[in-house]
Amino acid sequence: MLDANKTIQLSHGGGGKExxxxxxSLFFKAFDNPILRAEEDAAKLQLSGPVAFTTDSFTVSPxxxxxxxxxxxxxxxxxxxxxxxxxxxxxxSCSFIIEEGFSIAELKIIVESMAEELQQSGxxxxxxxxxxxxxxxxxxxxxxxxxxxRIIMPNISTQNLSTDDVIIVSRDIGRHxxxxxxxxxxxxxxxxxxxxxxxxxxxxxxxxxxxIPIHAMRxxxxxxxxxxxxxxxxxxxxxxxxxxxAIPIADEVKGLCELFGFEAHDLAxxxxxxxALPREAADGAVEILQRYGHCEKACIIxxxxxxxxxxxxxTTPWGSHRYLDLPQGELLPRIC
Amino acid sequence: xxxxxxxQLSYLYQGFRDPATIHSLATEIKKLASGLDTDVNxxxxxxxxxxxxxxxxxxxxxxxxxxxxxxPGCPVCVMPKERIDHAIALANQPNVILVSLGDMIxxxxxxxxxxxxxxxxxxxxxxxxxxxxxxxxxDNPDKTVIFFAIGFETSTPMTAALIEQAEQQGVNNLLFHxxxxxxxxxxxAVMAEKHAKVNAFxxxxxxxxxxxxxxxxxxxxxxxxxVVVSGFEPVDVMQSILSIVKQKSANEAKxxxxxxxxxxxxxxxxxxxxxxxxxxxxxxxRWRGLGPIAKSALKLKDEFIQRDAEHHFKSVLPTEPIDxxxxxxxxxxxxxxASPKECKVFGRGCSPxxxxxxxxxxxxxxxxxxxxYGEIPHA
Numbered sequence: 001m002l003d004a005n006k007t008i009q010l011s012h013g014g015g016g017k018e019x020x021x022x023x024x025s026l027f028f029k030a031f032d033n034p035i036l037r038a039e040e041d042a043a044k045l046q047l048s049g050p051v052a053f054t055t056d057s058f059t060v061s062p063x064x065x066x067x068x069x070x071x072x073x074x075x076x077x078x079x080x081x082x083x084x085x086x087x088x089x090x091x092x093s094c095s096f097i098i099e100e101g102f103s104i105a106e107l108k109i110i111v112e113s114m115a116e117e118l119q120q121s122g123x124x125x126x127x128x129x130x131x132x133x134x135x136x137x138x139x140x141x142x143x144x145x146x147x148x149x150r151i152i153m154p155n156i157s158t159q160n161l162s163t164d165d166v167i168i169v170s171r172d173i174g175r176h177x178x179x180x181x182x183x184x185x186x187x188x189x190x191x192x193x194x195x196x197x198x199x200x201x202x203x204x205x206x207x208x209x210x211x212i213p214i215h216a217m218r219x220x221x222x223x224x225x226x227x228x229x230x231x232x233x234x235x236x237x238x239x240x241x242x243x244x245x246a247i248p249i250a251d252e253v254k255g256l257c258e259l260f261g262f263e264a265h266d267l268a269x270x271x272x273x274x275x276a277l278p279r280e281a282a283d284g285a286v287e288i289l290q291r292y293g294h295c296e297k298a299c300i301i302x303x304x305x306x307x308x309x310x311x312x313x314x315t316t317p318w319g320s321h322r323y324l325d326l327p328q329g330e331l332l333p334r335i336c
Numbered sequence: 337x338x339x340x341x342x343x344q345l346s347y348l349y350q351g352f353r354d355p356a357t358i359h360s361l362a363t364e365i366k367k368l369a370s371g372l373d374t375d376v377n378x379x380x381x382x383x384x385x386x387x388x389x390x391x392x393x394x395x396x397x398x399x400x401x402x403x404x405x406x407x408p409g410c411p412v413c414v415m416p417k418e419r420i421d422h423a424i425a426l427a428n429q430p431n432v433i434l435v436s437l438g439d440m441i442x443x444x445x446x447x448x449x450x451x452x453x454x455x456x457x458x459x460x461x462x463x464x465x466x467x468x469x470x471x472x473x474x475d476n477p478d479k480t481v482i483f484f485a486i487g488f489e490t491s492t493p494m495t496a497a498l499i500e501q502a503e504q505q506g507v508n509n510l511l512f513h514x515x516x517x518x519x520x521x522x523x524x525a526v527m528a529e530k531h532a533k534v535n536a537f538x539x540x541x542x543x544x545x546x547x548x549x550x551x552x553x554x555x556x557x558x559x560x561x562x563v564v565v566s567g568f569e570p571v572d573v574m575q576s577i578l579s580i581v582k583q584k585s586a587n588e589a590k591x592x593x594x595x596x597x598x599x600x601x602x603x604x605x606x607x608x609x610x611x612x613x614x615x616x617x618x619x620x621x622r623w624r625g626l627g628p629i630a631k632s633a634l635k636l637k638d639e640f641i642q643r644d645a646e647h648h649f650k651s652v653l654p655t656e657p658i659d660x661x662x663x664x665x666x667x668x669x670x671x672x673x674a675s676p677k678e679c680k681v682f683g684r685g686c687s688p689x690x691x692x693x694x695x696x697x698x699x700x701x702x703x704x705x706x707x708x709y710g711e712i713p714h715a
Contacts, residue, residue, distance in 0.1 A: 255345035260464070261699070311710075318355040318362075318570075320393025323710035328688050 002026060004105040008098050013132030023130060026108060030115040031094070031125040043126035045091055050154060052087035054078060055146040063110070063140055065183045067175070067194030070143055071110035073270055075117040076199045078147040080219045082123075083201040084273060086153030086208060089123035096128070097142040100135045110141065120199035123147065153208045160215040161236035161276045165304040168275045168285055170203065171196060171295045172248040173225050177267025178256045189259075193252040196294070198271030203292055207275075212285045216276040223327055225265040228274050229302075229312045230326045240312045242302035242324060266327035276304065352569030353392075361574035362397040368581045369399045376402045376584055377533045378577065379526065379672055381519055382488075382540035383410030383700025384568050390705040392570040402577065405534050405672030406695075406702035408522045408626055411487045411515075412439045413666075413694040413701040416624040417658035419515055420445030423484045425652050426513060426645060427458040433476060434460045435469045436484040437491075439698045444691065446658055466494040470501050473510040482511045482645045489551075490542040492516045492634065493607040496614045499636075499643065513645040514635050517621060519543055521632035523555050525623070529671045536580045538573070539565040541595035548603025549593050560589040567595040614640055622657055624694040625666040661685075664693030669702055676706040683707060 002025045011018040028036065035043050058074040068076075074094070082089040094114070098107070118124065175196040182189045200219060207214065216236070218228045225247070233240045249264045257264050271294070277285060282300055289298035312324040351357070369376065380386055386406045389395060395404065408414055424445050427434040434450070441450045441462045454460040459479075463469060466483065473481040485495040495516065502510045519539070526534060539552050544565045552563040562583040566576035576594045583590055593599045614637060621633030636644045646653060660666055663681045668674035676682055676695065686692040688704050695703035 251344050251346055258345065258349065316393050317353070318358040318392075318397065320396040322391060322393045323708065325708045 002104055004108055006104050008100060008102040008104060008107065008132055010100050010132050010134065013098070013130055019130065026111055027128060027130070030111045031118070031128075033124045033126065035091075035124065035126040036128075043091065043093075045126070045148070047148070047150075050151040052082050052085040052149045052151050053147070054081040055144065056081060057142060057144040059139065059142050060180065061139055062180075062183050063106070065195055066179045068197035068270070069110050069113055070141060071112075071114040072117045073197055074143040074145045075114050075123075076120075076197055076270060077221070078145040079117075079121045079123055079199045079201055080271070080273070082147050082149035083121070083199075083204040084156070084217045084219055085149070085151060086156045086204070086214065086217070087149030087151045088205070089121045089147055089149045089201055091148045092118075092123050092125045093146040094125045094128040095131070095144040097131045097133060097138050097144075099138040099140050100132055102140055107141070117199055121201035123149075153214065156214050156217050158216055158218070158232050158235040161232050161238050161304050162215065163238065163304055163306050164279055165215055165276045166279045166282045166300050167229070167240065167242070167302040167304070168277065168282060168289070168298060169220075169225065169247065169301050170200075170273045170275070170289050170298050171271075172250045172253070172297050173220065173269060173272055174249060174253040174257070174264035174267035175272070176270040177224065178253045178264075180268070181256065181260070189256070191252045191255075193250065193256075196269050196271040198294065200271060200273055203289060203295065206288050206291075207285055210284060210288055212277060212288070213281050214275055214277050217273060219271075219273040220269045222268045224267045224269060225274065226263070226312070226324050227326055229324065232276065233312050234310045236304075237309050239305040239308040239310070240302055241305055242312060242314045244314050245317045246299060246301045248297035248299060263327075265324065279303070349569060352567070352571040354571065357571050358397065358574055361571065361578055365402070365574070365578050365581055366399045368578070368585050369401055372401060372581070372584055374401075374535075376536055376580060377405055377672070378402065378536045378538055378580060379405045379407045379534040380538040380573075381407035381409040381523065382543070383413065383698065383702070383705075384540060384542075385538055385566065385573060386702050386705050387700055388568050388570060388573050390709040393709075394570060394573060397574070398577065402581070406669065406676075406705075407526065407672075408623065408670040409488060409519060409540060410695075410698050410700040411491070411517065412443055412698035414517060414522075414623045414625065415443065415486060415515060415694075416622045417445050417660070418622075418654055418656060420449075421447070421658070422513060422646070422653050423450055424448070424453050425654065426482050426484070426649055427453050427460050429480075429649065429652065431479050432459070433472060433479050433481045434458065434484055435463055435472060435481060436460070437466070437486060438462055438464070439700075440484065440486055443697045466491075466498045467501065469498055469510065470505070470507060473502070473507045477509060480509055480511060482513055484513045484515070486515045488517055488519055488540075488543055489547045490540070490545070492611050492615065493546055493604075496610040499614050499640065500610065502643070510643070511645040511648060512636060512643050514615070516615065516634040517623070518632055518634070520551050520555065521629050522623070522626065523552075525626050525629045525632070526671050527555070527559050529673065531673060532671070534561065534672050536561050536584070537563040538576050538580070539563055541565055541567045541572075541599055544593070544595070544599040544603060546604050546607050549591055549599055549601050550603070552591050556589055556591045562589050563591050565591075565593045565595055565599050567597065624660065625670040627667070660694065661692040666693035666695045666703070669695050676703040679703070
């Protein structure tokens with residue numbers, strides 16, 4: 001048995017008995033399925049038709065934050081990349097790079113939350129890798145996940161926005177970025193705010209099942225809402241108008257932005273997505289999203305226009321306009 | 337502690353962003369301004385106000401004869417390249433931890449920014465609260481920790497408080513590189529320009545929370561211009577513009593405080609005493625874009641020379657002034673002689689990622705605000 005009071009040693013990545021013990025008693029136990037259990041050099045998969053394929057590495061600091069941890073994030077992040085392409089997440093790989101001295105108890109919590117998050121989408125981890133690096137060569141733990149999903153709804157693309165589409169956001173924005181900033185050293189704040197970190201497939205599955213004609217769909221991760229909409233405006237060569245007062249933002253996130261001079265639409269999300277779709281389908285999509293507790297604030301926040309091509313324009317509550325640009329540089333608190 | 341359960345943070349600011357209030361202020365300004373026979377050229381001294389004006393699209397609500405000339409009040413923007421090079425030289429010294437505030441980290445000197453040098457291995461730490469530097473110094477007794485202090489009157493007391501704490505607690509491995517600058521000499525520099533078009537000022541409330549509204553009395557008297565000390569929310573700024581237009585209509589030039597929420601005529605006397613305990617005027621400080629201005633910045637008093645990084649590391653700090661790129665018009669922009677979009681390199685050679693001049697470097701710079709928010713014409 002693996003002793004939860006102990007720490008990861010270099011020998012846990014050495015390919016010998018200790019590594020076998022770590023893999024069997026922790027990873028296999030949590031992620032158990034027949035393909036993984038076969039212990040072949042590579043997983044054998046049965047695929048047919050178009051598939052979506054994606055990879056992401058997770059290096060979040062701190063590893064544990066309000067509303068999740070690096071493990072939950074590593075599953076939700078890759079599952080969401082697949083879901084945003086209209087693909088049902090099926091197979092995941094998972095690589096751990098662990099710093100020597102990392103707590104086995106913490107690793108166990110992280111792995112268990114990965115297993116729990118997998119249940120949201122039904123995806124399975126079918127192959128993996130474990131490396132242990134000497135102390136100082138990694139920041140605790142890095143995780144890479146790669147995912148494959150069967151495309152159920154083709155033709156979702158950043159290039160598909162058309163005039164008269166409307167833009168929907170699935171919930172209040174900026175929670176993950178705000179939760180991480182709050183947890184970071186140096187910005188000592190306390191709040192009930194939690195990250196939005198979540199797998200989005202269950203909601204996407206329902207949207208597809210209801211034949212919602214999705215033109216573009218993207219989870220607003222790093223760069224936030226501003227990055228997604230700017231990419232769309234450029235890729236589809238359209239203009240996007242946003243109604244500032246329609247954009248849902250939690251009071252805690254607004255407060256953090258006020259304190260440090262950030263904008264909620266620049267902050268990262270890990271379980272919030274944006275959809276462009278024809279106006280007539282919007283109410284149906286919003287209704288489906290609002291069935292989910294954390295998406296009760298889902299709403300229309302703007303529309304696609306033929307003017308100011310490639311740009312996103314925000315309308316203030318008093319009717320003036322400004323560009324909503326891409327965030328630039330690292331997020332640093334303002335000086336005064 | 338969870339304040340949000342009992343009170344929404346938005347209660348603190350939503351009244352200052354109320355659309356109906358903003359619209360009625362705009363209507364009132366338009367009505368009064370239509371009776372004026374000259375343009376009102378308002379300089380908002382502080383970059384924070386430039387940010388408010390652009391972010392909230394206030395220009396679009398104002399009549400054509402009210403114009404803004406964006407002032408030099410952005411602490412990061414006015415730092416000349418050679419001072420940034422000081423920060424970089426200090427960060428490259430063995431066993432040094434350089435600590436500074438937010439935006440300073442990405443401002444380019446002549447050999448890249450502090451962020452570039454951090455990537456090369458220098459120990460450079462951005463902080464939010466200057467007092468956090470004390471803990472860094474205590475946690476690293478074998479290192480020399482240098483606080484690279486920047487900012488106008490608003491942030492100077494925090495540096496002074498840090499020095500006081502270090503003195504009282506005997507934290508001797510903490511040094512200071514002081515770049516604190518003053519608003520009134522910058523106003524004088526702007527008005528000394530013979531083509532100066534500015535005929536009204538909006539002063540930053542946070543500076544006057546510390547220094548009082550009194551610091552502008554001389555400008556009001558000397559230049560016969562209205563000065564209104566204003567808060568940073570859109571309603572604050574609109575109300576201040578209305579005060580200026582009222583003064584212009586009545587042919588007056590007065591000092592007014594819009595931000596009565598916490599600005600008094602005399603300001604925070606305790607903070608002023610704290611600042612005076614540790615700092616004195618520099619003979620001269622070179623401002624990026626504006627050039628050398630006499631008695632426009634502070635330095636540590638001689639009795640605290642043992643904490644002065646400029647003294648300790650004198651031999652490695654460059655002294656030659658470094659000007660901005662020739663094509664850059666920041667000097668004219670900061671003096672109100674050109675607007676950001678009149679600069680040939682705006683948005684072409686010069687952008688927030690690769691700034692050529694001071695006004696583009698910080699999020700509070702005028703060019704940066706124009707680049708980010710655009711100057712969308714009157715709706």
